[in-house]
Amino acid sequence: MKIKAGIVGGAGYTGGEMLRLLVNHPAVAIQFVHSNSNAGNLISDVHTDLLGDTDLRFTDKLSADIDVLFLCVGHGDAKKFLEANDIDGGIKIIDLSQDFRLKANAGSKWVYGLPELNREAIKKAGYIANPGCFATCIQVGLLPLAAKGLLKAEVHINATTGSTGAGQGLSATSHFSWRNNNLSVYKAFEHQHLNEIGESLKQLDSRFNQIMNFIPQRGDFTRGILAAIYIESDLTAEEAQRIYDDYYAAHPFTHVSRKNIDLKQVVNTNKALVHVEKHGSKLFIVSIIDNLLKGASGQAVQNMNLIFGLEEGTGLRLKASAF
Amino acid sequence: MKIKAGIVGGAGYTGGEMLRLLVNHPAVAIQFVHSNSNAGNLISDVHTDLLGDTDLRFTDKLSADIDVLFLCVGHGDAKKFLEANDIDGGIKIIDLSQDFRLKANAGSKWVYGLPELNREAIKKAGYIANPGCFATCIQVGLLPLAAKGLLKAEVHINATTGSTGAGQGLSATSHFSWRNNNLSVYKAFEHQHLNEIGESLKQLDSRFNQIMNFIPQRGDFTRGILAAIYIESDLTAEEAQRIYDDYYAAHPFTHVSRKNIDLKQVVNTNKALVHVEKHGSKLFIVSIIDNLLKGASGQAVQNMNLIFGLEEGTGLRLKASAF
Amino acid sequence: MKIKAGIVGGAGYTGGEMLRLLVNHPAVAIQFVHSNSNAGNLISDVHTDLLGDTDLRFTDKLSADIDVLFLCVGHGDAKKFLEANDIDGGIKIIDLSQDFRLKANAGSKWVYGLPELNREAIKKAGYIANPGCFATCIQVGLLPLAAKGLLKAEVHINATTGSTGAGQGLSATSHFSWRNNNLSVYKAFEHQHLNEIGESLKQLDSRFNQIMNFIPQRGDFTRGILAAIYIESDLTAEEAQRIYDDYYAAHPFTHVSRKNIDLKQVVNTNKALVHVEKHGSKLFIVSIIDNLLKGASGQAVQNMNLIFGLEEGTGLRLKASAF
Amino acid sequence: MKIKAGIVGGAGYTGGEMLRLLVNHPAVAIQFVHSNSNAGNLISDVHTDLLGDTDLRFTDKLSADIDVLFLCVGHGDAKKFLEANDIDGGIKIIDLSQDFRLKANAGSKWVYGLPELNREAIKKAGYIANPGCFATCIQVGLLPLAAKGLLKAEVHINATTGSTGAGQGLSATSHFSWRNNNLSVYKAFEHQHLNEIGESLKQLDSRFNQIMNFIPQRGDFTRGILAAIYIESDLTAEEAQRIYDDYYAAHPFTHVSRKNIDLKQVVNTNKALVHVEKHGSKLFIVSIIDNLLKGASGQAVQNMNLIFGLEEGTGLRLKASAF
Known part of the structure; x- marks a missing residue:
């Protein structure tokens, strides 16, 4: 009996990444794929790499005959959708927008869907607010310290994202002629993901109130986020390594690398990799994810697996593109 | 009972792509991964994207306790390996080098492992010569015509390959500073894959003796081959479409697209896509593959699946990187 | 006394490339830069690399106090502009659109501005129709043969262009997430530049009436066109080399390379390079240009230099980006 | 009378960039280009973009008939070269290696060749130690503050460099298949350029003794460095802007941008751009250069211009590649 997904x-x-994952997920049947703009069109006419993999078409009809609903809409639109549509209470909802990530917006029934933070709560959740991509990458780098109350100084973060992080909308900074071989900073110190990161760190360490200096950068690649993070710390390299190893020991997608890491180790996978070094009094952490997978649709499937009692990695053992 | 692979x-x-596929293949157990240069090292120290996926190490020992042996060595080295090592006759061998692709080199016991040409023979084969990457892409574009005896004029082929087609050896043309944003032609009219293509076309149409004009190009991307092919032809667009549809109807990885195609539709998958148009008296065919998957390791696994009676797509339903 | 340019x-x-060239041109003073959409804005706010190089602003006013007018508008808009504005007859006009390239559209007063074809006529011209980018690259590859009446068989052309060839408009195929690491064919056999190429070849060889098979491709780089061309030919390699050497001996921007060439040899320069090989009965020619310079604005300046009696290379000895 | 350069x-x-600049420099004659490995070869056989621009050949002979000598050798080799060769005292030497950048290595006769720091001393210098690329980019971001004694807290620097920063040697991290679409950190907190930066800052502010936290990153582009820098500061945004404006008012290649900047604004130019923002208590500075030009050969020519009393920008008004 498969999980019916809308x-x-x-x-x-x-939405496309969700489809790429679910067409091969052994425990899921896609019931419908809703799109107002593409209703009636073949899915493979929009996500053309799915040619030969599915004959499904987009629809503008919703069906109640589902077990789980993925909301892959823009920020603000998930809230509107749920206000406009009465979803049966038995249907699990996983929202990939930012609408319900912050406690102030979420109410008590939404769980922040970062398995490395909230795995047990996710298993019992009805509604999941799927984390942001930068937020996932940076939290993976900081959670082990927060859990030990060791974030005792300002945090310094520089993180570079691929172009898919900005969505498929056309804009000057998504034009190939501009972005190819280019690099730029944006929203320095003011990226909206700082809020959800802060809430998670406080959840683990209620006294956490440090400044987080976050410089987001636009990279000239399509997929992935690399965060370079440091903080003043008394830990030795060995102690830090052990704290990270212990924290992630039971998490199947997050691994601590002894060696320096590079972005393509995780591109097109649901994995997160973390690497820790000590330099003088600074603890230096590099973390990497694929922004569309562990930073979005992959994590959504991981959350679904947890909710429905499947093995956490079901349908998510993806071949890295590697090159 | 899993298939034991070396x-x-x-x-x-x-070799790396083979590992990326086999660690997730549900019917395969990797018995050993041989490497003289890396014996003793963790596989994930070389193929660093496999961190967290396998604890296997390279070995310099061969084991006879296997069902299938994949030879992922350089051209010329497969032949030497088989001369130097006495492989038990019951072990299936799939060679990814070019050593046994041509009938003159192969002897009768080697089958050319292109399922779209030789599926039934592959199922019964002991030894498989896995096709070249350019050869696979171009054959996918030409086989349906050859099967109908319709290659009655010179064939014109321009095909551009990604950097991984040249292997991981360091060379001037693989240097990022040179190759990025660059394009060049090499081995015009003289690429070695023309021979294996010619033999396949003759197998389907014994009278085939046309000139094949082949311009290979080095693209500034990592994965994939796009071949742009044309030939003088009496077929209408509809007739051509039908011939391609019919030819590939039963082949699970090769699809005929009604719409124009672009390389990334197949990158990081085992699929081949073909698109056919008629312009004046010319039949125009575009075909695309991932050179490391359908053009190498993916096709090797496909061949293994056929040999061992598995469903052809087992372990090969890969998420496209898409972006 | 400087040449006054609008x-x-x-x-x-x-337009941006024109500005990048003219701000450093020793014999030119920019009188105005017209833009309806940007009137009043600093030029360096739009072409941000010009910060520190010019304090000019866009204007929506035209001035008659100029010696030369460059039309850098979209196809169709040059004709409309000239219909709507009465330009003094003494002002030279160089139009970078396609509006006046074909004899049928041009009337007798327009000269097709390809110096390698029409240098003497350009010197005396009042109005220049600046050639298309693909057209320039392909003609550079074919003119020496046409001049000798040696285009006696079908011509086969595959040419790949950078993203700037499609202009700065936002479109699905100019999106970084789509185009990066991608390759595709478009307008196969039907590209509009075939017409201007055909007229030029006929100008040199009035009997020329061969089919030109032209496959344009979209590359994943920003600047440049590489054309791979071949034709059945009786010439030996040495004869062909001599014909090309002779033809281009007096042309300062077009050079015949003894060695194989790659696109970046000309990127960010006004040069064209050609390389000739013989393979069996086929003469194989590779030609490369920067689509925005020799294929557009650089050639426009070259034409201006010729018209005003300057040394042809004035202001056009550009440092290649090389990497 | 031209300056004779070796x-x-x-x-x-x-060395290649030096040649690309000097072949077009109006006041320079290249006397010789020394290379042991390429003696006798055409320069355009190695730097193939120079085909048509020069017929010079490499030589293994030195000539004393020069006014200026550029040392474009590897780190350590400049010192060896000068020990092995007795260069006439009247010949100016500009060394692009790191051998004489630090005061401890340099002795009193070497001047650190950063015009934004030492313009007057450079004019009178005999020997110039040309700054490092990261060092140039970061100093451009910090000098105005140091000159005012305002570097009163730890400095936080994340800077990403293009592949040409690592030279043309082949290595795993310069392989296209690895580097394309990739990003990684290296030498975190330990890059050797920190030393020359520190000496410059102390020169302007003798009390400077702050920790500089520097995370260098390898970007997947060929040219350029972008540094994202911040520091705790009491300055308002306007005060900071004025300090930077004033400091760079008389420097023709360094400009302060009111708007956010991106790397390609300076690629293939000798310019540096700086942008300053205030966020909370942090002063945030972005600076960009082309690592091979302002970060190496362009700056060397700028230094030569200063030494020989030429206008500082002679031969250095380069067309940006822009795309």
Whole structure:
């Protein structure tokens, strides 16, 4: 008996990745893929790499005959969708927008869907607010310290994202002629993901109130985020290594690398890799994810697996593109 | 009871892709990964994206307790390996080098492992000569015409390959500073894959003796081959479409697209896509593959699946990187 | 006494390149840069690499106090502009659109501005129709043969262009997430530049009436066109080499390379390079240009230099980006 | 009367850029280009983009008939070269290696060749130690503050460099298949350029003794460095802007941008751009250069111009590649 899944907003990047994952997921049947703009069109006409993999078409009809609903819509639109549509209470909802990530917006029934932080709560959740991509990458780098109350100084973060992080909308900074071989900073010190990161760190360490200096950068690659993080710390390299090893020991997608890491180790996978070094009094952490997978649709499937009692990695053992 | 697989030459690009596929293949157990240069090292120290996926190490020992042996060594080295090592006759061998692709080199016991040409023979084969990457892409574009005896004029082929086609050896043309944003032609009219293509076309149409004009190009991307092919032809667009549809109807990895195609539709998958148009008296065919998957390791696994009676797509339903 | 230049359509790609060239041209003073959409804005706010190089602003006013007018507007808009504005007969006009390239559209007063074809006529011209980028690259590869009446068989052309060839408009195929690491064919056999190429070849060889098979491709780089061309030919390699050497001996921007060439040899320069090989009965020619310079704005300046009696290379000895 | 220039180490990246600049420099005659490995070869056989621009050949002979000698050799080799060769005292020497950048290595006769720091001393210098690429980019971001004694807290620097920063040697991290679409950190907190930066800051502010936290990153582009820098500061945004404006008012290649900047604004130019923002208590500075030009050969020519009393920008008004 397969899990019946519906997708709202199936024509965008995260909707497409959701489809790429679910067409091969052994325990899922896609019931519908909703898109207002593409209703009636073949899914493989929009996500053309799916040619030969599915004959499904987009629909503008919703069906109640589902077990789980993925909301792959823009920020603000998930809230509107749920206000406009009465979803049966038995249907699990996984929202990939930012609408319900912050406690102030979420109410008590939404669980922040970062398995490395909330795995047990996720298993029992009805509604999941799927974390942001930068937020996932940076939290993976900081959670082990927060859990030990060791974030005792300002945090310094520089993180570079691929172009898919900005969605498929056309804009000056997504134009190939501009972005190819280019690099730039944006929203320095003011990226909206700082809020959800802060809430997670406080969840683990209620006294956490440090400044987080975050410089986001636009990279000239398509997939992935690399975060370079440091903080003043008394830990030795060995102590830090052990804290990270212990924290992630039971998490199947997050691994601590003894060696320096590079972004393509995780591209097109649901994995996160972390590497820790000590330099003088600074603890230096590098963390990497694929922004569309562990940073969006992959994590959504991971959350679904947890909710429905499947093995956490089901349908998510993806071949890295590697090159 | 899993198929026990050994890999020789596991540290190179095709060896790495073989590992990326086999660690997730539900019917395979990797018995050993042979590498002289890396014996004793963790596989994930060389193929660093496999961190967290396998604790296997390279070995310089061969084991006879295998069902299938993949040779992922350089051209010329497969022949030498088989001369130097006495492989038990019951072990299936799949060679990814070019050593046994041509009938003159192969002897009767080697089958050319292109399922779209030789599926039934592959199922019964003991030894498989896995096709070249350019050869696979171009044959996918020409086989349906050859099967109908319709290659009655010179064939014109321009095909561009990604950097992984040249292997992981360091060279001037693989240097990032040179190759990025660059394009060049090499081995015009003289690429060695023309021979294996010619033999396949003759197998389907014994009278085939046309000139094949082949311009290979080095692209500034990592994965994939796009071949743009044309030939003088009496077929209408509809007739051509039908011939391609019919030819590939039963082949699970090769699809005929009604729409124009682009390389990334197949990158990081084992699929081949073909698109056919008629312009004046010319029949125009575009075909695309991932050179390391359908053009190498993916096709090797496909061949293994056929040999061992598995469903052809087992372990090969890969998520496209798409972006 | 400097040449006074006006630019219409200064906010686009070819307008920007015109500005990048003219701000450093020793014999030119920019009188105005017209743009309806950007009137009043600093030029360096649009072409941000010009910060520190010019304090000019866009204007929506035209001035008659100029010696030369560059039309850097979209196809169709040059004709409309000239219909709507009465330009003094003494002002030279160089149009970078396609509006006046074909004899049927041009009337007798327009000269097709390819110096390698029409240098003497250009010197005396009042109005220049600046050639297309693909057209320039392909003609550079074919003119020496046409001049000798040696284009006696079908011509086969595959040419790949950078993203700037499609202008700065946002479109699905100019999105970084799509185009990066991608390759595709478009307008196969039907590219509009075939017409201007055909007229030029006929100008040199009135009997020329061969089929030109032209496959344009979209590359994943920003600048440049590489054309791979071949034709059945009786010439030996040495004869062909001599014909090309002779033809281009007096042309300062077009050079015949003894060695194989790659695109980046000409990127960010006004040069064209050609390389000739013989393979069996086929003469194989590779030609490369920067689509925005020799294929657009650089050639426009070259034409201006010729018209005003300057040394042909004035202001056009550009440092290649090389990497 | 032209300045006679000799180049040692002409076959590498910085030697090639030196040649690209000097072949078009109106006041320079290249006397010789020394290369042991390429003696006798055409320069355009190595730097193939120079085909048509020069017929010079590499030589293994040195000539004393020069006014200036550029050392474009590897780190350590400049010192060896000068020990092994007795260069006439009247010949100016500009060394692009790191051998004489630090005061401890340099002795009193070497001047650190950063015009934004030492313009007057450079004009009178005999020997110039040309700054490092990261060092140039970061100093451009910090000098105005140091000059005012305002570097009163730890400095936080994340800077990403293009592949040409690592030279033309082949290595795993310069392989296209690895580097394309990739990003990684290296030498975190330990990059050797920190020393020359520190000496410069102390020169302007003798009390400077702050920790500089520097995370260098390898980007997947060929040219350029972008540094994202911040420091705790009492300055308002306007005060900071004025300090930077004032400091760079008289420097023709360094400009302060009111708007956010991106790397390609300076690629293939000798310019540096700086942008300053205030966020909370942090002063945030972005600075960009082309690592091979302002970060190496362009700056060397700028220094030569200053030494020989030429206008500082002679031969250095380069067209940006822009795309």
